[in-house]
Amino acid sequence: MENKAIQAFTESLIFRLDEKTEMIAKCLHQLSEEELWQRPNQASNSVGNLLLHLCGNIRQYMISGLGKQDDIRERDLEFNISGGYTKAALFEKLDGVLEETKAVVNALDNEAWLSEYQVQGFKLSGIGIALHVVEHYAYHTGQIAFWTKLLKAEDLGFYEGIDLNTKND
Numbered sequence: 001m002e003n004k005a006i007q008a009f010t011e012s013l014i015f016r017l018d019e020k021t022e023m024i025a026k027c028l029h030q031l032s033e034e035e036l037w038q039r040p041n042q043a044s045n046s047v048g049n050l051l052l053h054l055c056g057n058i059r060q061y062m063i064s065g066l067g068k069q070d071d072i073r074e075r076d077l078e079f080n081i082s083g084g085y086t087k088a089a090l091f092e093k094l095d096g097v098l099e100e101t102k103a104v105v106n107a108l109d110n111e112a113w114l115s116e117y118q119v120q121g122f123k124l125s126g127i128g129i130a131l132h133v134v135e136h137y138a139y140h141t142g143q144i145a146f147w148t149k150l151l152k153a154e155d156l157g158f159y160e161g162i163d164l165n166t167k168n169d
Contacts, residue, residue, distance in 0.1 A: 003110045006110050006113055009113075009127065009130070010105055010106070010108075013105060013130050013134060014102055014105065016134050016137075016138070017098055017101070017102075017133075017134065017137060018098075020137050020138055020141040021094070021095070021098060022158075023141050023144075023145060023156070023158050024051070024091070024094070024141055024144055025091065026156050026157065026158065027047065027144050027145055027148040027156060028047070028087045028090075028091055030148055030151075030152050030154065030156070031047060031087065031148060031151065031152075033086060033087060035047070035151055036048045036085075036086075036087055036090070037049075037082055037083050038151070040147060040150070044147075045079060045143075046082070047144050047147060047148070048081070048082075048083070048085060048090060049078060049079050049081065049082075050140050050143060050144055051090045051091075051093070051094055051144075052077075052078040052079075052081060052085075052090070052093075053075075053078040053079065053140065054094060054097075054136075054137060054140055055078075055093055055094055055097045056073045056074070056075055056078045057073075057133070057136055057137075058097050058098065058101055058133055058137070059072070059073060059097050059100075060073040060119065060120060061119050061120070061129050061132060061133050062100075062101040062104055062105070062129065062130070062133055063097070063100050063101060063104055064119070065117045065119035065124075065129050066104050066105075066108065066112065066117065066126055066129055066130075067100070067104035067107075101133075105130070108126060112126050113125070113126040113127050113130075114126060114127070117129060145158070
């Protein structure tokens, strides 16, 4: 029988990935194809670059690291591309990487979560890899949301219909 703590962790991991993906989808809905590749400045990335970066990072850590598939990531290309993908194509690419990730996550046993892996030069447990991916995904989702708000000067409605002032029991 699977460890209940690992099962709860896995469910929370997938929930957070799905939650952030919905946020990214809302941002993409607001942006034009041109804005997708617009950079705030030379030191910052476009939403398109960030999406490619997220795909590369998730693939390297989760699919290659935990899933033991070949590491095919070309990290520098994620930041050097300045077009060539539409919003729909990038979201489809991200969605595909996340579906592969969920398959990997759902196939892991307790030992795999606790084992150590060498990923991108770092030594991490399976749980450590998952924590990295979720925090990295959330970090860049925040950047995408911030840039979208700057471009559009509109609320993104991430928590529309939810009373965020509700007190804890």
